[in-house]
Amino acid sequence: MIMALQANHINKYFYAPDKFQALKDISFEVKKGEFVSIVGKSGCGKSTLLYILSTMDTAYDGSVQLAGENITGKKQDALAAFRNAHLGFVFQFHYLLPDFSCLKNVMIPALRLGKLSRAQIEEQAYEKLTLLGVGHQALKTASRISGGQQQRVAIARALINNPDIVMGDEPTGNLDTRNTAIVFDMLQQLCREQQKTVITVTHDNDFAAKSDRIIEMSDGVIVNQHTR
Numbered sequence: 001m002i003m004a005l006q007a008n009h010i011n012k013y014f015y016a017p018d019k020f021q022a023l024k025d026i027s028f029e030v031k032k033g034e035f036v037s038i039v040g041k042s043g044c045g046k047s048t049l050l051y052i053l054s055t056m057d058t059a060y061d062g063s064v065q066l067a068g069e070n071i072t073g074k075k076q077d078a079l080a081a082f083r084n085a086h087l088g089f090v091f092q093f094h095y096l097l098p099d100f101s102c103l104k105n106v107m108i109p110a111l112r113l114g115k116l117s118r119a120q121i122e123e124q125a126y127e128k129l130t131l132l133g134v135g136h137q138a139l140k141t142a143s144r145i146s147g148g149q150q151q152r153v154a155i156a157r158a159l160i161n162n163p164d165i166v167m168g169d170e171p172t173g174n175l176d177t178r179n180t181a182i183v184f185d186m187l188q189q190l191c192r193e194q195q196k197t198v199i200t201v202t203h204d205n206d207f208a209a210k211s212d213r214i215i216e217m218s219d220g221v222i223v224n225q226h227t228r
């Protein structure tokens, strides 16, 4: 079985204002193609864990393997290259560039990666936007479409470099029920049809209940896991 993620004995401390252990010996695996939701009360350590898994935080004990590579101990520029090649991110707040078109917003990570021609990137950006039902908004300025549509553009942007793993921090936190369903279905389709892996933190119990597995945290430990 191919693993998308292996987290081994992760411990994380913060030292200010007082020494505090935010993650306590966290170990778990995620299979390629799996859709995992990490849940738990505010302050239990979900975001802290996601920062580590997504390579953004490197100050922890233990090790993380992503897409078959050990990312622990890699230098910052190697991590940046790894992220560009393998990871997509979706946040609660979309961080689109408001004055750029939706199309341009989606194209930027691929232009930065520099693997394809501009024409190829444009074609793929249209394809992703269409997949998310916002193809017709491609040429609109990002600030001029609705919040739900902006979030879908942000997901298209997260997918433009064809990542193996999509990580989300409250990806539907700001969305109404209809847009939440659209985003969920889209992420699920990516797992089912393209064997992408989705690992997301969420407060939305309905969203979590529909995913393949729920990992429940409390006070820095995994207390429960349910597979659907």
Ligand SMILES: Nc1ncnc2c1ncn2[C@@H]1O[C@H](COP(=O)(O)OP(=O)(O)OP(=O)(O)O)[C@@H](O)[C@H]1O
Binding pocket: 014, 015, 016, 017, 020, 022, 040, 041, 042, 043, 044, 045, 046, 047, 048, 049
């Ligand atoms: N930079 C930091 N310095 C000190 N303590 C921190 C820092 N970041 C987080 N913490 C603490 O670590 C614990 C876990 O925080 P974390 O943000 O991971 O929780 P969470 O489960 O994501 O919460 P929420 O659902 O509210 O986002 C909390 O007690 C928090 O106060």
